[in-house]
Amino acid sequence: MATSIKINVNSKIFPTKDKEDQTYAAIKALNLNISKGEFCSVIGPSGCGKTTLLNLIAGLDKDLKGEILFDGGKKLDDIRIAYMFQNSRLLPWLNVLENVEVVLSRDQKLKHRAKEILSVMGLEKFLKFYPNQLSGGMQRRVALARSYSSQPELFLLDEPFISLDEKMANKLREMLINLWTNEPTTIVFVTHDLREAIYLSDRIIFLSKAPSKVILDKKVNIRRPRKLEDKKIETLREEILKTTKDIFDGEEKNA
Numbered sequence: 001m002a003t004s005i006k007i008n009v010n011s012k013i014f015p016t017k018d019k020e021d022q023t024y025a026a027i028k029a030l031n032l033n034i035s036k037g038e039f040c041s042v043i044g045p046s047g048c049g050k051t052t053l054l055n056l057i058a059g060l061d062k063d064l065k066g067e068i069l070f071d072g073g074k075k076l077d078d079i080r081i082a083y084m085f086q087n088s089r090l091l092p093w094l095n096v097l098e099n100v101e102v103v104l105s106r107d108q109k110l111k112h113r114a115k116e117i118l119s120v121m122g123l124e125k126f127l128k129f130y131p132n133q134l135s136g137g138m139q140r141r142v143a144l145a146r147s148y149s150s151q152p153e154l155f156l157l158d159e160p161f162i163s164l165d166e167k168m169a170n171k172l173r174e175m176l177i178n179l180w181t182n183e184p185t186t187i188v189f190v191t192h193d194l195r196e197a198i199y200l201s202d203r204i205i206f207l208s209k210a211p212s213k214v215i216l217d218k219k220v221n222i223r224r225p226r227k228l229e230d231k232k233i234e235t236l237r238e239e240i241l242k243t244t245k246d247i248f249d250g251e252e253k254n255a
Helices: 050-058 096-104 113-120 136-149 166-182 194-200 231-243
Strands: 005-015 023-034 039-043 065-070 081-084 154-158 186-190 203-207 214-219
Touching (some): 005 050, 023 214, 050 081, 050 154, 050 186, 081 136, 096 136, 113 136, 113 166, 136 166, 194 203
Parallel strands (some): 039 186, 039 203, 081 154, 154 186
Antiparallel strands (some): 005 065, 203 214
């Protein structure tokens, strides 16, 4: 299952810590539609509101001017959402199997998926291991398995592979694509890595510096399945950097 998303954030403002009467505008006039089952990456300069956008979509922050609609009008509570962060956030007192089962406890029909998806992730021999007995890469695999085990209609990822070495990050990227291919869902993936975004995505959304808005909506017209070493990925990366060289600074103008 998957959901469409219609995002119309007129503004998202935070109070400043220094002065009570001043505010910081993180997002302004950000409009974006994401189709069911689409893999959409979001890129933008540091501090532009990428994580804030994910939190608004997830309903973790509801203080905004505007609206976010699912399937044209479904309530947030009616959507099954998974969220994967920059660190694994595993519960240290639970073993690998229990860390996945904990998100399935409310739905007995999905309980069997814990062992199944851990096996898909190559972790069937580590079910009784605790997080402190695992490498960073293995912890991230457990986190990915936990997120996908609930069969989310919407999967949000906030730079989930950022602290891993390139070999492990590539392995997890391939695992994510395999999961998504076999069980399609709508994905919003925040990254700073353009090559990663091209490899993974159907579309790449570039945000301006804060207050952020969409300054480029780029479709990735590279046939799937893709390979990380595919020359077409590097060609598109160079094309984007050449034609919109200020894009990573959040600048809309071309050069």
